[in-house]
Structure formats: C-alpha cells, structure tokens
Amino acid sequence: MKPDLGFIARTLNPVMENHTTDNLDLAGVSIDTRTLTPGQLFAALKGPSFDGHQFIPQAIKGGASALLVEQDWQGSAAVPVIRVQGVLDALTRLARAWRQKVNPVVIAVTGSSGKTTVKEMIALCLGQHFTRVHATRGNLNNHIGLPLTLLAMSSDCQTLVVEMGMSAAGEISHLAWVAQPTIGVVTNVHPAHMAAFASLEDIARAKGELLQALPHDGVAIYPSQRWETPLLSEMARPRLELSFGTDEKAQVSARNVVTQDGKVGFDLHLPPGIMTPLHLDAPGQHMLANALAAAAAAHAAQTLLTAIARGLSQFRLQKGRGQMITTPNGWFVIDDTYNANPGSMTAALARLGDEQGSRRIAVLGDMLELGEMSKSMHEGLATAVIDAGVSRLFTTGKLMHHLADSLARHPAIQVDHRHDAGDWIGVLPGLCQPGDRILVKGSRGMKMERIVEDLCNHAV
Template identity: 35%
Template sequence: MNIQVSTLAAVVNGRLMGGDPLAAVTSACIDSRKVAPGSLFVAFKGENTDGHLYLEDCLGRGAVAALVEKAVEAPEGLAVIHVQNTLIALQELAAWWRRRFALQAIGVTGSSGKTTTKELIAAVVEAGFTTIKTLGNHNNEIGLPLRMLDLDEKHQVAVLEMGMDARGQIARLCEISQPGIGVITNIGDSHLEKLGSRENIRLAKMELAHNLTEPKILIVNGDDPFLRDYALDTASDWTALTYGFGRGNNFRAGEVKEGPRGVDFTVFWDDKCIDVSVPMPGDHNVLNALAAFTVGIQLGMEPATIVRGLETARNAAGRLNIKHVGELTVIDDSYNSNPDSVRAAFKVLLRQPGKRHVAFVGDMLELGSSTETSHYQMGQIAANLGIDLLVAVGDWSETVATGALAAGLDAGQIQTYTDSRAASAALAMLKPDDVVLFKGSRGIQMETLVALLENGGQK
C-alpha cells in the first residue's frame, strides 16, 4: 500500500484537516497499539473503547493519517480525514485499491471448514503463484478490507475467507474483493439464531456465487444436497463444479486411508486420477483438500504441483491441532464449534491410539431454535461412538449429559460444568495415555483449558 494522503481523502470523499497532504500512507490499522510509521489509523467506536481517543498515541507511533467520523481536533502533524462512517470509508478505500490490480481472487465461505479450506487452497496456490491470503479468520467487514490494502504488484492470487452473520454481508465483501472463483464448503446450522432458517443461511452463502467476476467459477461440496442442488439449478451466470465422495461429483475422492495424523486418498476427475497425502486428520479434511485441488485445476496448475502444495498444508491454531502434553495426546479443536464439526472431531478423537478417549465439549452458540436438540444429539453421538469420558461445559451442559445418558453412557462417565473455569477441575481426572479433545464455540473459551493443561495446571 502506498497512497498519498490527499488521494486517500478524495477516494473516501473525506474532509482533510491538518497534516501533510503529500505524505505517503503505507499501511492501515484499527488498533492504536499496532500503529507503525506510515500508518493510516482507522478510528472505530467499539463496545469497550473508542479509537477517536487515541489519535495522539497514533501520531507518536508514526501514523501519518487517521480516518475519523467524530468531530475531533487534529493533533499537529497528523492528517485527520473526517468521513460520515469510518467502516464504509475503509471498505471504499479497499475496493478502490483492489481494482488497481489484475490478480485472481478466490472467495471461500461455508458454515464450517472455511478457515481450513482457505489454508489448504492457499497452500496449493502458493506452490505456483505469489499469493496473499486472509490472516487467521479475519474474514469480516473489517478484516477483509484491511487485508485488501496489503495487496501490491507482486501478488498474483488472493485467497480470501468470507464470514457473515447476516444477509448482504458476503455480497459486500465480494464488491470489495472481486472474486472470480468461489468455494462454498457446506450449509449447516451455524448462525441459525441470527438468520432464522437454513434457507436464509443458504441464500446468504450463495451471495458469493451471485457476485462472482470472470471467470465466474463456483465450486461447491457436492455431498451436501441442500447446497449442491441450489448451486446447480440456479447456475445461469456461473459455472458450477462439485467435489465430494459421491460418484456424481466432478472431483471425487476415493481409496481413502486415514491415519491418526493425516489422510491419504486418490482424486478422480475427468479421466484422470492422482494420489494425495494431507497432513490433517479426518475425512472432513479430505473434502477440504478436494476443494483446494479443484481450485488448483481451475487455475491451470499441474496436478503434481497441487499435490506438493497440499502436502505442506497445516491446520490453523485451535483447529484439530494434535500435540503431546506430558503423557497425554491433546486434540485442540477449541476455536469454534457446530454440530457438523463436533461429529468430525469425535471421529478424529476415536482414531487416535490411547487408553481412554476423553472429550471436553463446550456449548455450540448461535444455533437458534435448534440449540436444545443439537446439544442433546451431541451427547447421544458421544455415547454412541464410545467416548470414555464426556466433560460438558456451558449453559447447555446438562442437556448434553441428558442425551449421553439416554444413549447409554454411564453417569460416572459424564461431568458437567457451567463454564471453562469450573471445568478446569476435571483436568485432574485425566490419566497417562489418555487422548483428550477440547472443542467449543468461541464464547466458551475452551482454549483456556488447553493452555492450563500445557502450563501444568498453573493459571
């Protein structure tokens, strides 16, 4: 990013006050503590703080400009650009900057698996192109525009995760980033609380398809009929490709061999096939890798190059990371949770060699009217799969326990706690050679239990 202050002000239709209009802005930031020399600081008013209060601090750290929406006094030496709405201004700036580059953008969304799929796609694309990708899961109306401002002439492909919790958000992210290839991993119950129905979730995710630019290729999970049928039936303006285990898919996985730390399989497409190894456990990661393989083929990459890229992929933090902590095998899948990802995590847990298989499971949030049923079923699934010790955490822990009891798990194999702090007591129940899964939605903070275990029980 290298934009003259006066140009930036014109792009966002802002009123420039103070500072040097000829100064160069070389980065953008929303956290005053992370401002660097040459930064544009974008002031947001959050729940706990207000960025407008930190303009002097930003100047001291080397910021050359600030976007504000409140009436503020410009600190001497800082170019303050006043706009009606700093979020919209940031997005407009990012869209303008994106249009300066002819790179191919790939949008990735779905109810679950989108971050891992994004990482797998990036691993593939990086094997053949200079690539920029979403950092972590910064996939929203702020994170994506900020990443767009990191684009420069060397980038050939952008791999962008797109999250949402309301209709219209993915369409807006597409306006900013202009993806030509879209990937939708599945349609599940995540965000059911806010969107009201799976149909609304599907419509929200399909905004990616409706806003593709050339070559307008939509890649979807063909084993999800709720997604597949809609994508194929409405594909008047895009080319739809499917991936999955089913024989009707354009890209199909077969001959799957799962190990405790990864999975081997064969990809079949057209009249071709190739063997793949992915260092991520679980058959759900076969699907994620298939999506990445499909993207690579659409970009004209050689299959062998795609395979080499997949072999380098790694899970993001808190997503099925398998590690040894003392005499325990720990599966850290604490980043988030929904019914589909819980089932996948349970299967990975049970494939790990160990004396007992223990699951610490936190509440699944934002499920709306399906919340009670989903937690009851989580308990049932744990019991039916043969988990040895189930530790349920959160407001719905008793419902999880009820489901587990109904499915035959003994009461002595179930513990319930109201929150992760209280659940730390259950760590004392772990024994050498146990395999332990930690999973829950972000608000339950299951990662604190992982950290406590890694620190030897010290807070």
C-alpha cells in the same frame, strides 16, 4: 507498494489537511495503535462502544504517517489528515478501488465451518505456483477485516484469498461487492447463527450470496452430494460449477482414502481426468473435505496439479483448530477449541473415533447462537458421541447439559457435567490416563482453551 496518499485523495475526494504531496507512500492501514507500525495510515474507526479518535495521540507517537478521521473531528496533527463522512465507509470504498486497481485473481471462501482452514490450504497451493499471493490474516472476515485485508495487498499481487463470515442475510453480498471475487467457495452449510435465521435453508441462501455475486465467467465451488448441493447449484447458475467430495459424482474427488498415524493418504482427482497421490497431515473426513475444496479453488485459478499436491502436503493444523498435542503426562489432546456448531462438532467427534488409544474422552462446551434449536441440537450429538466410541464424556455450560442428560444412563459412557469450563480446571488431569485421546471443543464464548492449557501443563 500499498495505496499512497494520491490514490486515497482521488478515490475519496476528501477534505485534506497538511497535504503537500500525492507521492507519500503508506506502509498500509491500521485501526489499532497496539499493532500500528511506522508509516501506516491510522483510520480512526468509531463504534457504539469505542472511538478511535481518542487514540490519535498514540498513533502519532507510534509513527502513523497520516490520519483518516471523521469530518467533525476537532483535533489537528502535523501529519496529513484526511477528513471523511464515515471512516468505515471510506475504508470500504478504498478497499474496493484498490482491488480494482491491482486486479488479482480473487478467491473468496465462506461456509459454516472450515473457512479459515480452506483459506490457508488455498494460499499454500497458490504459493507453489504464483510468486505473489496475499490472504486474509487469521479470521479477519467481516465488514471491517475484509477491507483491511484488501488494503494490505501489494500492488503486484497476483492472487488474493479472502475469507468471508456472516451472521445475517445480506452480509456476504456486501463483502462480495467489496472484494469482487472471480472464484467462490462454499465449504458447507450447518446450523449456526440460527437465532438470525428461520431455517437451515435460509443459512444456505445467505452463504450462496457469494456464488450469485460472481461474474458470469466465474467459478462456483460447493460440496457434492449434500442436502445444500441443489440449492447452491441453482444459485451458481449460469457460472461454471465445480463440486468436491468423496463420492463418484464429485468433479474434484478423493479416491483410495487411507488414514494412518494421524495422516490421510488419497488419490486427488481433478477434471479433466487428472490424478495425483498425496498425503495430508490432518486426519478426519472434514479435513479431507477442506483439502478437496482448496484443491478445487486452486485448480480453478489455473494452479498446476503438482503445485496443489505440494501445497496440501505442507498444511499443518493450527492451535485451536484440531491440532493434536502430546502432553508430558502421556495423553493426547485434540485442541479444537476455536469454535463449534453441530456440523463441526460431529466432524470432530468422528475424528476422535478414528484415533487409537486406551480411551477416547470428549470434553464438550456449549454450541452458542442456535436459537430455538439449541436443545435439540445438543441432544442430537448423542449419536456422534456413541459412534465415536467415547468412554468418558465431560460437558460444561447451560446448554450442553442436554447432551449429558441424554447419555446419563448409557452403559458404556461415564458422563459428568459442570456449569463452567473453569470448574474442570485442576480436575480433569487427575481423571486422565497415559494413552488417552481427549477432544476439547466448544463455542468461542465458552473459552474451552482454558481446559487445554490445564491438560497440557498440569503435573500429576
């Protein structure tokens, strides 16, 4: 069961029209008439460049059972109308109240990279132990997506996994106030959104807001033996702390790691001294770290070790997030186009370096939102490219030319640069050979998925 009309009325104390019964069950909440399903509440969000009130006729036609609108909306409808001062604020308060009513174990995940992957891994692990698990769909991780995630939770939910993104200080604190997590995971801290922060430490503090928001009996989870570890540990106190990593000091760790045929085998160690072997169908040290973070969170939620192992073994890489695609032309494309920052780019290049093939090729687009550090961060990828054994480097964008320039005279790497990702369409397939391993990665705004589609579908 989802929130009903009576719950909304009691929580918001709004002005109600056509309110004949509190027992009207709602099938959830929608803010988009294109995805609205019959029986849902339509929330008419209003923003700088859009007004959901304009789509109320479509919502009614699509079967909306009630409307959440601004107090000054001039229209009327045959279905119940809930008038409030601020639709987004009302959704936020509703979501917080619904979380309190359902009262599941809430696990929140944030970090510079790996958030969505870790969230999916945690949900898989929990699903092997609990019967009713709910998690953020896709990456609905902001001040709008999080309330929608909470309001989509059924009243019998046992465990909830939410993803939290941010681009400025204070945003994680707000999201944590809404979701009230009892377990918090910081996957890592890399340079990202640098235009909004004075330093990398400021980013770490913004991510660490999640740990500070946990109750004192909550569990704070963060990576072991990284530069941000001491700061995150300080922000976590006095809560229970769990660190994860491949080093001996990590409380949740991987030992005897072996990579073969695109899979990672390792012994998963959890406190207090329990261990199980497992295989992860996702290569790369960054994916191993993601799995350890997920295992730590599931363990903190009292999930059985066997359930954690089963859940992780079921994980599969998704489109745009490191999925390996075998093309009809005989080359292999690593589709890592969803987004990029220096940390995730370095990790993806390291994974490419682990691949066996005739050649390793990197097709890299700009990493955006790095502010004054843009030039140095792009140039700084040169070491990762060299260490990965890349023989051909294709770059695109106004910023990635800094990397291209820094490697232009390297004797073992052939470098080519073009201004726009679209400039490579129809060109790259003619430069690839059967057996090539090709990494394609860049920030979301670069639309690097166009290159993946071309490499996969272009006949040569």
